[in-house]
Amino acid sequence: MQRAIEAIWRIESAKVIAGLARIVRDVGVAEDLAQDAFVAALEQWPASGIPPKPGAWLMATAKHRAIDLLRRRATLERKHEALALEFESRATEAERAFESVVEEDFGDDLLRLAFVSCHPVLSTEARVALTLRLLGGLTTKEIARAYLAAEPAVAQRIVRAKRTLSEARVPFEVPSGNELGPRLASVLEVLYLIFNEGYSATAGEDLMRPALCEDALRMGRILAELVPAEPEVHGLVALMEIQASRAHARTAATGEPILLLDQDRSRWDRTLMRRGLAALERARSLGDALGPYALQATIAAHHARAHAAAETDWAGIAAGYDALAQVAPSPVVELNRAVAVAMAFGPEAGLEIVEALATLPVLGAYHLLPSIRGDLLAKLGRSDEARGEFERAAALAHNAREREFLMRRATACAREPVPGEGDVLALR
Numbered sequence: 001m002q003r004a005i006e007a008i009w010r011i012e013s014a015k016v017i018a019g020l021a022r023i024v025r026d027v028g029v030a031e032d033l034a035q036d037a038f039v040a041a042l043e044q045w046p047a048s049g050i051p052p053k054p055g056a057w058l059m060a061t062a063k064h065r066a067i068d069l070l071r072r073r074a075t076l077e078r079k080h081e082a083l084a085l086e087f088e089s090r091a092t093e094a095e096r097a098f099e100s101v102v103e104e105d106f107g108d109d110l111l112r113l114a115f116v117s118c119h120p121v122l123s124t125e126a127r128v129a130l131t132l133r134l135l136g137g138l139t140t141k142e143i144a145r146a147y148l149a150a151e152p153a154v155a156q157r158i159v160r161a162k163r164t165l166s167e168a169r170v171p172f173e174v175p176s177g178n179e180l181g182p183r184l185a186s187v188l189e190v191l192y193l194i195f196n197e198g199y200s201a202t203a204g205e206d207l208m209r210p211a212l213c214e215d216a217l218r219m220g221r222i223l224a225e226l227v228p229a230e231p232e233v234h235g236l237v238a239l240m241e242i243q244a245s246r247a248h249a250r251t252a253a254t255g256e257p258i259l260l261l262d263q264d265r266s267r268w269d270r271t272l273m274r275r276g277l278a279a280l281e282r283a284r285s286l287g288d289a290l291g292p293y294a295l296q297a298t299i300a301a302h303h304a305r306a307h308a309a310a311e312t313d314w315a316g317i318a319a320g321y322d323a324l325a326q327v328a329p330s331p332v333v334e335l336n337r338a339v340a341v342a343m344a345f346g347p348e349a350g351l352e353i354v355e356a357l358a359t360l361p362v363l364g365a366y367h368l369l370p371s372i373r374g375d376l377l378a379k380l381g382r383s384d385e386a387r388g389e390f391e392r393a394a395a396l397a398h399n400a401r402e403r404e405f406l407m408r409r410a411t412a413c414a415r416e417p418v419p420g421e422g423d424v425l426a427l428r
Contacts, residue, residue, distance in 0.1 A: 001045065002042065002046075005041055005042055005045055005050070008041075008050070008055075009038050009058075010136075010137040010138075011055075011137070012058055013034060013038070013058075013134075014110055014113060014134060014135045014136075014137060015055055015059075015109070015110060016034045016037065016055065016059050016062055017030050017031050017034045017113060017134055018030075018109035018110045018112065018113040019109050020034060020059075020062055020066060021112070021113060021116070021172050022112065023066060024066055024070075025172055026165075026166055027113070027117070027134060027162055027172070028162035028166060029069070031133070031134060031162070033062045033065050033069070034058070034062050036062065037058045037061040037065070038058065040061050041057070041058060041061075107225070108226075110135075110222065111226045111227065112172050112174055113134060113135060113172075114131070114135060114187050114223060114226075115173075115174055115175060115183055115187060116170055117131040117134050117135055118131060118183075118187040118189075118190045119168075119170050119183075119186070120182070120183070120186055121164060121168050121170060122161050122165070124189075124190075125157060126157055126158075126160065126164070127161075127186070127190050128190055129161065130161045130162070131191075131194070131219070132146075133158055135219050136194075136215045136218075136219060138215065140154050140155045142211075143158075146197075146198075146209055146211065148203055148204050184227070184230060184232075184233075185232075187223065188232060188233065188293065191216045191236060192236060194212055195212065195213055195217065195220075195240050195243070197209065197212055198210060198211065198212025198213035198216065199244075199247075200399075202398055204399060205255075206255060206401065207250065207251055207255065207399065207401040207402065208247065208250065213243075213244050213247065216240060217240045220233070220236055220237045220240055221237060224279070230286070231282075231283040231286035231290070231291065232283070232291040232292075232293050234279045234280070234282040234283035234286065234294070235279075235280070235283040235290065235291055235292075235293035235294025235295075235297050237276075237279045238276045238283060238294065238297035238300075238301075239276070239293050239294075239296045239297040239300055240276075241272050241275045241276030241279060242272070242273060242277070242297060242301060242304050243300055244269070244272050244276075245270070245271075245304065246260075246263065246268050246269075246303075247269070248269065249263040249264050249265070249267040249268055255401055256401065256405065257401055260303065260309075261312075262309075265307065265308070265309075273304050276297065276300070276301070277301060277304065277305075280294065280297045280301055283297070289327075291327065292324060292327055295320060295323055295324045296324065299320040299321065299324070299340075302317045302320065314343040314344035315344045315345075317343075318343075318344045318345075320340075321333060321336055321337035321340050322337065324337075325337060331357055331362055332366070332368075334353065334357055335353075335363070335369060335372060337353065338350045338353035338357070338372065338376075339372055339375075341353060342376055347376045347379040348380065350372075350376050351373070351376040351377070351380070354373050355373075357369065366396070367393045367394075367396035367397040367402070368393070370389040370390070370393040371389070371390065371393035371406060373389045374386040374387070374389030374390040374393060374409065374410075374413075375409075377389060378409075378413055383413045383414070384413070386409075386413045387413035390410035390413060391406075391410045393406045394406035
């Protein structure tokens with residue numbers, strides 16, 4: 001029974017918190033009230049059974065607690081008559097509002113909650129943690145485990161984030177006008193970061209953390225329904241769907257990474273792939289110029305459409321990175337472009353781009369730079385140099401699986417030239 005209740009909470013919590021926050025105007029208070037309702041469910045449902053509309057039950061329970069809270073505030077402040085009247089009025093209004101909140105469409109409230117959770121007043125780490133907590137329905141323990149962080153540290157991060165929002169008096173509303181674009185970009189960035197950490201874990205023993213990918217994808221799908229006219233939202237969903245479709249083929253039974261060109265494509269999830277391609281077409285239909293996420297999805301789609309590794313349109317992928325470099329230039333984009341250029345036009349062409357990036361301080365500790373350089377050197381038969389690059393990449397890698405993989409490549413270079421077995425994009 002507890003597992004079923006926890007599953008319901010994961011699904012319904014964001015709606016309940018969003019509905020409460022619109023009334024009490026404080027996401028911290030809203031979450032506390034929702035948690036109280038969740039505790040009540042854990043206590044009552046095992047005996048009474050799960051109600052037909054569990055979300056409405058949670059909201060109704062939280063409603064009563066919220067009204068009690070507002071009335072207690074009014075009582076405490078009654079010596080200040082004007083303030084007391086204000087609280088009393090708010091309590092009465094809240095009671096009327098909650099009556100409609102229990103059954104109404106939560107779309108606008110969820111959208112408001114997304115914008116508040118990802119508000120620029122918060123640090124990136126705080127936005128990620130708060131979004132997973134409020135929108136993803138994850139417990140503090142689950143967030144800490146996903147990011148290999150100490151639970152007290154994550155708890156403090158969330159507490160500080162809610163306090164910051166309260167002290168900054170961040171309004172519980174959907175931004176409009178010129179503010180909408182940057183704020184939406186912040187929401188998309190958070191979902192992108194969550195998905196990427198799940199898809200290629202930066203540390204730990206496992207290459208992937210699938211639960212994070214699933215949480216990001218679920219929240220992305222919800223966002224696409226809430227703002228259907230925003231092409232980049234569909235672009236991000238397309239990217240996540242297509243990338244997630246390869247998840248089961250990316251690792252061996254032992255957990256070792258499998259390069260993209262070596263993956264068993266029959267294990268790719270065709271349903272996720274079709275959904276991703278459909279989302280990409282939706283993004284294309286909404287705007288003439290594709291944004292960064294839609295362009296990345298376009299690149300991923302080239303892999304998705306290739307039934308065999310040899311059929312991959314590497315020239316098209318290189319062109320995709322050319323376009324991405326125009327819209328969102330960065331050394332990492334350029335590094336990925338080098339791989340595509342190498343696959344399309346030969347390792348010498350790719351190595352030329354990599355060599356130009358080697359002196360950039362921002363990539364000094366980025367393990368994929370020497371990894372890609374080692375791959376290209378190996379393809380050119382320069383095994384000794386390649387071995388040194390793979391060893392350096394392994395020393396920089398924080399993920400145990402990537403580190404082991406890179407050391408195996410270094411060892412292979414010591415024995416014989418490494419064949420053209422694929423690009424390091426396969427680790428993405």
